[in-house]
Amino acid sequence: MAAHAKRVRPGGLAAAGPAEKALRYALLLLVLALTVSPFLWQLSTSLKSLTEDVYSRTPTFLPEHPTLDNYAQVADAIPVWSYAANSLVVAAIVITGNVIGATMAGYALARLRFRGAKLLLGLFLATLVLPGEVTIVSQYVTVRSLGLADTLLGVALPGAIAMLNVLLMRTAFAAIPQEMDEAAVIDGATAWQRLRHIGLPNVRGMLSVITIFTFIGAWDDFLWPLIVLTDPDHYTLTVGLQYLNGTFTSNPRLIAAGTMISFVPIVVVFAALQRYFFRGVEEGAIKG
Amino acid sequence: MTHRRWFTPWLLVAPAVVWLLVFNLWPSLNTVVLAFTNAKPLGGGHFTGLANFARALDDSQLxxxxxxxxxxxxxxxxxxxxxxxxxxxLVEKRLPGITFFRTAFYTPVVASAVVVALIWGWVLDDRGLVNGFAQWLGVVAAPVPFLTDRWLLxxxxxxxxVWKGLGxxxxxxxxxxxxxxxxxxxAAAVDGAGAVRRFWSVTVPGVRNTMLLVSVLVSVSALRVFSELYVLSNGTGGPGGRDMSVVMLIxxxxxxxxxxxxxxxxxxxxxxxxxxxPMLLLLRLDRKAA
Known part of the structure; x- marks a missing residue:
C-alpha cells in the first residue's frame, strides 16, 4: 500500500507553472541532445555509403543514400556475428551461475541458522572493498592454471557467482515476513520446499534486476576478456571492436557499423525493461 | 529457521563459498605473493624480495x-x-514524457565503455564532427589534436x-x-525562498550523505579507469605512452x-x-547509514 502511494506521488513541488514547465522542457531537450547526438551521429555514419564524404566540414545527420552495406562489410573484416555469439555465450554462463548460485547462498544466509553464517557474511562483504582490477593478474594466473586461458569459459567463470549478488539476494530474502516460513515449517515443509514455494516467488524483482545488470556487465566487459583471450577467433564483441579499430581505422563507416551491432541489443534490452528499473529507483530500492 | 539436516545450509552456500575462495580470497592472497617474485607469463616465479617495488619507484610510466x-x-x-x-x-518532477528523458539520459551508462570510446574517438578525430564543425565556423584553423596531444587526450x-557517468x-x-x-x-517556498536558495538550504543538506557516497564512488572509479584511455589511444597509451592509467600498466x-x-x-x-x-570512507558511511 505504501509503495503504491509513493508511485503516484507527483514528485518535487506542487504543479509547475507554464513558465517553469517551458524552462524544464528546454533544459531536458538540451541534455537530450548532448546525450543522444553522439549515438545518432554514429548511427548516421554507419548508414552512409562509400560515395558520401563522412569527413565533410558541413556534417549531415541524414545519410544521402542510406545503405546497410557497411554492416555486411564489417562482417567481412572481422567475424562480428561470431564475436556477438561469443559475448552471448559468456553472458548466458554468467547469468545462469549468478541466478542459481546467488539465490541458493542468499537464501541460506537470510533464512537458515547455521554455524559460521556470520563469518561467511563478513567475508562476502569484505570482498566488495577490493576493486576487481587489483586481483586481475592473479585471477588470470588462476584461470590459466585451470587450463582455461583463451577460452570463453575462462572469461565467464570468475564472475559466474558475484559476491555482490549473493548479498543482494540475501537482502531480498530477508525482507520476506518470518511468519510465512514458520507456517510452512508447521506444515512440515523442508528448507528446499520453503525456498521454492515461499522464497522464490517473493524475490522475482531482485532476480530480474540481477539478470539485467549481469547481462549488461558481461556484454560490456572489456579488460578481463582482453586479458584472457589471445586468439582473434575467440574474441568477445568488445575486444573484437577494439581489434577492428586497431586494424581498419581507414574506414569509420565500418567501425560505426560494428559499434551499432554492440550497442543496439543492449539499448533494446534496457528500453524494454526500464519500467522495472525505474520503479525500483522510486521506491528507494537502489542505493549506491 | 529450522532445517532437518545440518548440512542443508552448507549445500546451499557451497557454490558461492567455492567462488569466494577460488576467485576472491585466493587471488587477493596470490597477488601479494606474486608481487615479491619475478613471475613471467612464461616461467619464472622466484622470490625477488622488494625488487618489483624498487622498480616501481623508478618507473616514470607509473x-x-x-x-x-x-x-x-x-x-x-x-x-x-x-x-x-x-x-x-531536472527529471524529478513527473512531467509528461519524463520516463523517456530519464531512460535516454541513462543510455550512455548501459553502453559499453568501448562503444562509447569508439564513438567519441570518431567525434573527436582530426577529421571528425567537432573539428569539422569548429573549422567550418572558423574557430580554429587547424584541427585540434584531441587524441594525439598528451594532455588533450x-x-x-x-x-x-563524465558524459558516461552523468546518468x-x-x-x-x-x-x-x-x-x-x-x-x-x-515551507521554504511559502517563506519566499527562491529556487537557488531552496537548492542550497533544503536539497543539498537533504542529500548530503548521498553526495558523500557519490564522491567516493567517483573517486574510486576515476582511479580504476581503463577502457576510455585504452580505446581512445588505440592501446598505445598516447604519445610516448604518457597517457596510461595504472590499470593500463597492469x-x-x-x-x-x-x-x-x-x-x-x-x-x-x-x-x-x-x-x-576512499573505500574505507565508504564503509564508514555505510555503517553510519545503517
Missing part, C-alpha cells in the same frame, strides 16, 4: 599514470558530484567518463531526492612477451593502496 589518476580524480570529482544532482532535480578521456549518478540522486521531505520545500605487464606478472602484481598493490582510502 609516475605519469599516478599523475593522470590524480588529474582524472580532481576533474571528475566536482563535475560528477554536482552535475548529476542538478540533472536529478587525457581531458578527452575525462570528458568521456548513473543521476539515478542514485533521484532515489535519494525521494527521501527529502516535500514539506520542507513547501594490463600491459600481464600479457605478451614483455609481460611480468610479478611486476603487474606489485602495480596492483599500488592500485589497492590508492583506492583503499
Amino acid at each position: 609516475t605519469d599514470a599516478l599523475v593522470n589518476s590524480i588529474v582524472y580524480m580532481l576533474v571528475c570529482l566536482p563535475l560528477l558530484t554536482m552535475l548529476p544532482l542538478l540533472l536529478a532535480i 587525457l581531458f578527452s578521456a575525462i570528458s568521456l567518463t 548513473y549518478y543521476m539515478i542514485i540522486y533521484l532515489s535519494a531526492l525521494g527521501n527529502v521531505r516535500r514539506e520542507l520545500h513547501e 594490463q600491459l605487464y600481464t600479457r605478451g612477451f614483455s609481460g611480468h606478472l610479478g611486476y603487474a602484481s606489485a602495480l596492483s598493490i599500488v592500485l589497492f593502496v590508492i583506492t583503499i582510502g
Whole structure:
C-alpha cells in the first residue's frame, strides 16, 4: 500500500507553472541532445555509403543514400556475428551461475541458522572493498592454471557467482515476513520446499534486476576478456571492436557499423525493461 | 529457521563459498605473493624480495599514470558530484514524457565503455564532427589534436567518463531526492525562498550523505579507469605512452612477451593502496547509514 502511494506521488513541488514547465522542457531537450547526438551521429555514419564524404566540414545527420552495406562489410573484416555469439555465450554462463548460485547462498544466509553464517557474511562483504582490477593478474594466473586461458569459459567463470549478488539476494530474502516460513515449517515443509514455494516467488524483482545488470556487465566487459583471450577467433564483441579499430581505422563507416551491432541489443534490452528499473529507483530500492 | 539436516545450509552456500575462495580470497592472497617474485607469463616465479617495488619507484610510466589518476580524480570529482544532482532535480518532477528523458539520459551508462570510446574517438578525430564543425565556423584553423596531444587526450578521456557517468549518478540522486521531505520545500517556498536558495538550504543538506557516497564512488572509479584511455589511444597509451592509467600498466605487464606478472602484481598493490582510502570512507558511511 505504501509503495503504491509513493508511485503516484507527483514528485518535487506542487504543479509547475507554464513558465517553469517551458524552462524544464528546454533544459531536458538540451541534455537530450548532448546525450543522444553522439549515438545518432554514429548511427548516421554507419548508414552512409562509400560515395558520401563522412569527413565533410558541413556534417549531415541524414545519410544521402542510406545503405546497410557497411554492416555486411564489417562482417567481412572481422567475424562480428561470431564475436556477438561469443559475448552471448559468456553472458548466458554468467547469468545462469549468478541466478542459481546467488539465490541458493542468499537464501541460506537470510533464512537458515547455521554455524559460521556470520563469518561467511563478513567475508562476502569484505570482498566488495577490493576493486576487481587489483586481483586481475592473479585471477588470470588462476584461470590459466585451470587450463582455461583463451577460452570463453575462462572469461565467464570468475564472475559466474558475484559476491555482490549473493548479498543482494540475501537482502531480498530477508525482507520476506518470518511468519510465512514458520507456517510452512508447521506444515512440515523442508528448507528446499520453503525456498521454492515461499522464497522464490517473493524475490522475482531482485532476480530480474540481477539478470539485467549481469547481462549488461558481461556484454560490456572489456579488460578481463582482453586479458584472457589471445586468439582473434575467440574474441568477445568488445575486444573484437577494439581489434577492428586497431586494424581498419581507414574506414569509420565500418567501425560505426560494428559499434551499432554492440550497442543496439543492449539499448533494446534496457528500453524494454526500464519500467522495472525505474520503479525500483522510486521506491528507494537502489542505493549506491 | 529450522532445517532437518545440518548440512542443508552448507549445500546451499557451497557454490558461492567455492567462488569466494577460488576467485576472491585466493587471488587477493596470490597477488601479494606474486608481487615479491619475478613471475613471467612464461616461467619464472622466484622470490625477488622488494625488487618489483624498487622498480616501481623508478618507473616514470607509473609516475605519469599516478599523475593522470590524480588529474582524472580532481576533474571528475566536482563535475560528477554536482552535475548529476542538478540533472536529478531536472527529471524529478513527473512531467509528461519524463520516463523517456530519464531512460535516454541513462543510455550512455548501459553502453559499453568501448562503444562509447569508439564513438567519441570518431567525434573527436582530426577529421571528425567537432573539428569539422569548429573549422567550418572558423574557430580554429587547424584541427585540434584531441587524441594525439598528451594532455588533450587525457581531458578527452575525462570528458568521456563524465558524459558516461552523468546518468548513473543521476539515478542514485533521484532515489535519494525521494527521501527529502516535500514539506520542507513547501515551507521554504511559502517563506519566499527562491529556487537557488531552496537548492542550497533544503536539497543539498537533504542529500548530503548521498553526495558523500557519490564522491567516493567517483573517486574510486576515476582511479580504476581503463577502457576510455585504452580505446581512445588505440592501446598505445598516447604519445610516448604518457597517457596510461595504472590499470593500463597492469594490463600491459600481464600479457605478451614483455609481460611480468610479478611486476603487474606489485602495480596492483599500488592500485589497492590508492583506492583503499576512499573505500574505507565508504564503509564508514555505510555503517553510519545503517
